[in-house]
Amino acid sequence: MKPLKVLRSPRYPVISLPEAIDRVAKVYAADHRNKIPKALVAEHMGYQGLNGKSLGIISAIAKYGLLEGGVNSMWVTPLAVDILERESSDPERLQALRTAAGNVELYNDIDEQFSGKVSDQAIRSYLITKRSFLPESAERLIRSYRETKELVEGLPREGEPSFNEPEPGTMAPDTSAPVLSANLHPDWSKVTVVPPEAVFGAGQRRAVFDLSEGEVVITYPADLSPESVSDLQDYLAVFMKKARREAGIR
Structure with missing residues (x-):
């Protein structure tokens, strides 16, 4: 009798880039760029240690290029520092965000497969039939992909003002809130x-x-x-x- 084959989806980031930035910020706040055990990385992010969930989160952050290392130790990358430390409108921070999103090969595959606007149903069909994803995993990847794309597509292009820093005179002062x-x-x-x-x-x-x-x-x-x-x-x-x-x- 042949052993049962366990069906698994291809490796993919289980969280979006905005979530990955939030998680790596906790590691950076606690240990800056020190090389620390992977279990401590998980603890800084609020987990009790290494388990299926924390390992999946760490793997996702690494796929964006925000953490690097191996079994013995991990550390926050220069790419993550550019995102966390630079001004929101700094061109190098904006480029770092685009680079992090582009580090995920599956996202690039979806972009190459579908030009322009595409429905979740079309992406789901592609992931399941062409990339051997399980339905539940396909749904999670689509959610992470959409949130990441929303972040990147909302970034100002070169020469445009940042949405976090409106041009002078374009916002009326708020006098309603107590100081x-x-x-x-x-x-x-x-x-x-x-x-x-x-x-x-x-x-x-x-x-x-x-x-x-x-x-x-x-x-x-x-x-x-x-x-x-x-x-x-x-x-x-x-x-x-x-x-x-x-x-x-x-």
């Missing part, structure tokens, strides 16, 4: 909140920190979970490293 006064401190760790944060849109809140150079505005969901608060703390740690460096604080 939170802040003590100007090298690490911004001491912020005095005057009134509560303003409700901003359905289910959103806005915090405005008034610094001598201008306002720092944070918009966030009103019902953050404990896990999301922890994630936000990690992202802000990366931001503060960048802000301190740009301000010349060592």
Whole structure:
């Protein structure tokens, strides 16, 4: 009697590029570019250690070129640092994002197979019939592909203003939100909140920190979970490293 053959889909990134950036940011915030055990990489991302799920996430991040290494150790790549540390409109950051998306061969195959707009059904059929994907895996890949393409296609082209940095005079000042006064401190760790944060849109809140150079505005969901608060703390740690460096604080 022949042994049963286990059907598996080809290797593919189980998360999108935006998700991969979020995950690698946690590793970078905790250990910068140090070479660390793969199990510690998983722990920095919130997992209890190496298992099927954490290994899949690590593999996906590596496919985008944001992590490298092997069984014994892994580290954050220069490509990831360009994405995490450079200004949002920096041409080198924009190119790094495009490079990361282009590192996934399956995404390139889909782009070559279908020129222009294509339905999820057509991609699904191609993955299952031509690339031997299982239906569930095809659905996951399509979701990751779509989210990655949405990010890259939303990037400004050379010479265009970044959507994160509108041209001067194109946005009216917001006078509706209360201002939170802040003590100007090298690490911004001491912020005095005057009134509560303003409700901003359905289910959103806005915090405005008034610094001598201008306002720092944070918009966030009103019902953050404990896990999301922890994630936000990690992202802000990366931001503060960048802000301190740009301000010349060592």
